[in-house]
Amino acid sequence: MSLLQLYGYARCSTCREAKRTLTEAGADVQFHDIVASPPDATTIRRWLQCSGRPIEDFVNTRGTVYRQRDLKRAQFSEDEWIMELTRDGRLLKRPILETPDGEVYVGYHEGAYRRIAMGGGD
Numbered sequence: 001m002s003l004l005q006l007y008g009y010a011r012c013s014t015c016r017e018a019k020r021t022l023t024e025a026g027a028d029v030q031f032h033d034i035v036a037s038p039p040d041a042t043t044i045r046r047w048l049q050c051s052g053r054p055i056e057d058f059v060n061t062r063g064t065v066y067r068q069r070d071l072k073r074a075q076f077s078e079d080e081w082i083m084e085l086t087r088d089g090r091l092l093k094r095p096i097l098e099t100p101d102g103e104v105y106v107g108y109h110e111g112a113y114r115r116i117a118m119g120g121g122d
Contacts, residue, residue, distance in 0.1 A: 004116070007032045007039065008095035018095045018108040025117030034089030034096075044082050047096060051104040055081045058106060060093045 004022060008015030010033045022029045032039070048055060055078045060066055065088055076084065085091050097105040099116060 002100035003028045003030055004100070005030050005032065005098040006095055007034050007092070007098070009033060009035045009089070011035075012094060014108050015095045017110075018097070018113060021108075021110055021113045022097075022117045025114045027117035034092050034094065036089075038086050038089035038092070041082050041086050044085055047098070047104045047106075048078075050098075050102045051106065053104075053106065054078075058085065058093055058096070060091055063090055065090045 004027050006015075006019055006022065006029050008018065008031065010016075010031075019029055019031055044058065047058065051057075059071075059081065061072070066072070071084075071091075093106055095108055097113070097116065099105075103116075105112065105116070
């Protein structure tokens, strides 16, 4: 299997577990720390297109930043959310897994990650 792109936060235990699951199943993984280096708008737009999911599925609504900024009340357009996500990677739901064939998965599901790592998709 080709290189998988895993986007997450290095200090997040779920992201570390996701990476461990993939590598233990034999996958080559490149990890991107979204807090140290948030993805650009082009990357986020690619995720939206490839996943077919709305921007809201990529927003970390359980995170501290979301709650502190009271973003539940935000009436952002997709473009405005994308700009917010590029400014602060802590607002992104994590992990995000991108496969070489363009599939994008949001969140960690051990079984699905094992199947993906072994080349079976979900």
